[in-house]
Structure formats: C-alpha cells, structure tokens
Amino acid sequence: MNISEGQIEVIKTGFYSSIQDLGRFGQGHWGIPAAGAMDRQSFALANHLLQNDPNDACLEMTMLGDELKFIGYTEIVLTGAEASIQLNGSKHPINKPVKIKNGDILKIGPFTTGFRMYLGIKGGFQSPCILKSRSWYKGITENFRLKKGALLPFKTHQSKSNTPYAKVAIDESLLKNKTLDVYAGPEAEKLPRSTFEQLFEKNFHLSAQQNRMGIQLKEPLVNELKEILTAPVYPGTVQLTPGGKLLILMRDAQVTGGYPRILQLSQTAISCLAQKKQGESIRFNLVDTY
C-alpha cells in the first residue's frame, strides 16, 4: 500500500456541492454553526462502506452532480440520491465501493430520486480542518461551495487485493418516506390547540426557499404568537415566522433565533428531509422525546 497526495480536479460543477463531515461541534457558543452533512445517514453509509472513520469528510452534492477527474489511485463510493453515474463513460453503481485509477473521470447527472448525494473517498478528503472540522461554511473555511477548477486533496490508496466490504442493508425508506418524526418544540404549548393539531393533519410542501441553512414550507399557519427573546436553535428546529410560514432549520443554521420554536425534527427526520426537493410533500408525526 502506498500513501501520498492525490487530488480530485473539478471539471464541471453541479448545482451546489461542498465538503462536509459530521460538523463543527463545541463552537456554538461563539455563534459558529455546526454545519456538517445534511443527510447524516447517507454520509455515514459512505464512510461505513469504505471502512473509513465515521467523521471522514465526503463531498456533498445537491440536485445535480459534478464532473470530476481523479489524480491518483483511490477507492470511492456514492450514496444517497440516485442518478445516472458514469465512470470513464461506463455505468457506475451506487452504494458500492469502486477502485479508481489515476486519470479516471466520474460524471454524475441530475438526481432522479433524492436531493443529496455523497461521494465518499478512502481515508476522507484532506481539505483544511478548521476548529476541528473540515465542513465548509462561509466565513469559517476558505471555500464554501465547489468551483470549477478546484482541487480536492485526498491520500492516495492502492491495494492489490480486494478489501472485504461489509454487507450492509441499505435503508430505502430514507428516500421514499414522507413522514417526519418530530418532538413538540419549546414554544409549542403557546399555540392554540387547533393550530397545533393542524400541524399533524395537513400535508406540507417544500418551497423554493431552501438551502443548507433552512427549508421553508409553502402552507402558512395562522400565527398569533409574538417573537420570543432570542434563544438557542438547532438543526431540525421548526420556527413559526411572523408571516405564519414554517421554517425548518438545517445543518448550517445559526445558533440562536427569535421566532417561536414549535417543533423539533428527530435526527432521522433531518436526514430524510435533506433528500426532499422543492414541491415534494411531507407530514409531521408527533413522537415523545423519552
């Protein structure tokens, strides 16, 4: 086995891609968002299939994949959304680790199912680690979205024999499931009973207002709640805005907010929501925190 510096050269960018690991924990008290993979489940699967460290950095792609050239030998895996993927012009599978040779070109088309895809690489991407995380975030890391011509460093890896990979049952419900498990938020009790119940009776649709910071839903609620004194917020917090719109905070969310926090998504629900695109419908399912 030989380890030295390898790089991925970005030939063509998709819609929005960034390097992500599990996030920048323990920095929230400085106002620094955790960031990290939007769909942690698919991210974890990528590292698991490559027998990587659980926090190794992957490339997160959104809606449309990138075209990438490999400089150096390695092994990769793609998880999450489904798309037409080509390696040197031949069809390439998802959820299966594949060896990569120097000069290989990976081309990923628009996603057919799901909204986020993870490119895991043996040993993880080696882009700079800032405040104990490699997750890209504007103002913290030099880059925050993938650009054409960018070079992503990795440690090259070449093994003669096939590494035995663990058989893993792929959780297909992640892409198909429309029901999100939620806990009642800290300000939920201030809502009138009928408004609170509506949250679990209606289908909600994802609006175009969405990014790594948050996803706004289309259907408004009647909101008579006042803003709250600025309080901590978390990925998965559902805020009720003054206009009655529901804003679900995602991984890049700021650490405090002033809108009432009416629901809190479970970790699985955050991953599931990260795979939904504009116009898709979701339902909330109230569960207990215990």
Added chain:
Amino acid sequence: MSLKLNYKKISPNILEACWPPEIRQSILMEMMIMKKRIISEWHDELWDVNLGYHCLSLHFKDHFSLNQVVSKLETFCSEKFQQEVIKRKRWSIPVLYEGKDLQRVSEITKLDISDIVKLHQDKPYLLHFYGFMPGFMYLGGLSPKLFAARKDRPDPVIEKGSLAIGGKQTGIYPMDSPGGWNIIGKTPLTLFNLNKQPPLQAQPGDEIQFHSIEKTEFESIQKEIANHQFELKYEYI
C-alpha cells in the same frame, strides 16, 4: 442562589434550562455559574452548552436521562454560589464614529450626530451571548434614546468591523455580511480571528466599552495589527 428553572427536553439529546423571559444581568450571571458547573459535571458527555438571553441549552452527545440531569441541575440551583467567582473583563474597543447611516439615525432619534456618538460610548455594554452569525455579540445596554429601526432594504455588504444599531440592539459585524442595521462607525480591530485559539476573546458576562478614535488613530491601529503589535486592551471588573 435558589432558582426555579423551567426545563424542556427538546430532543433525546438536547435539554434547555430556562430562567424567566427577561433580559437581565443577574440572569446572565446565574447562567454563567450554571454553565461552569454543567461543563465540569458532564464535560466529555456534551457537544456544547449554548446561551440565549434566558435559556441555557445542554447538547449531549448521546441520549440522556431527564430525571438524572434535572435532579443534578436542581442540586446546583440549591447550592450556595457566593464563593463562585466569574472573572469578568471589560474590553476597550476603539471606534471611528463615521458610519454612513449616522444621518439616518440622527433623523430617527432626533439627536445631533455628536450626541449620538457621545451617548453610544457613554456606558459599557454587557455581552450576553454570541449568535446570528459567527462571532456576532448580543450586547445589552443600548440607550432607548438610540433605538433606530432596521432599514427596509438591507445593504448587500456591510464591512467587517462595522458598528451598527438595529432596533433596540447595537453590535459589530464580525465579518462581511449583508445586513439591515444602521452603520454608525467602524473598529479597526479583528474581533473574530480564526488564526487564534480561541477565535474570540470576550466571553458572555464580559463588558464592551467603545471609545471614539480619529481617522489617524484608526490607521495607526490598522498598521499595528498588520505588524502583530496590537493587543486588545481589557481590565478586570
């Protein structure tokens, strides 16, 4: 202290302890003492302990037992904290009060620009917590005479170091950012520095004292910073 806190289990990993919903220095000080206790008790089990004005959140790495954690917090509440000393600092921040929105603030507040500048640095501000964006201080203590509504149309870029008033709040933009606050001045200092550990020096509970400087001093401080000769000044309070 004998406190009656309100506990909310946000998720299997997150607990919030909330004081009465007020912006008060005494609440902040109790939260800081509590935070110190929490970190020494559960250090390795926590991702983070965050503050708002009246809520303190414990973000555990794993699921936690509500009964166990709350009963421990209750013990902390009932203990006598008199000996507990939180070392507080007062940071001195130089400001060139020549922001582009001073005229607008003057029209809203019906005060002369010179009075706005004088009033703004009259008293130190209390740093409650960081939020909104990395390194953004939530400061308490803006004189009600200086309250000035945010702009309807936010500026696309507010430069790093800009000092601004937004409604009932005042603060410094730690990095370039779009924003709707009224710019009244600028500090030459880099308060948020990723090359330093920690990236910020002022802690919640500390005070921020602004003081007016002239353009020449602004430029000489900039030079000192470039030559790594500038030290942020503070005194213990």
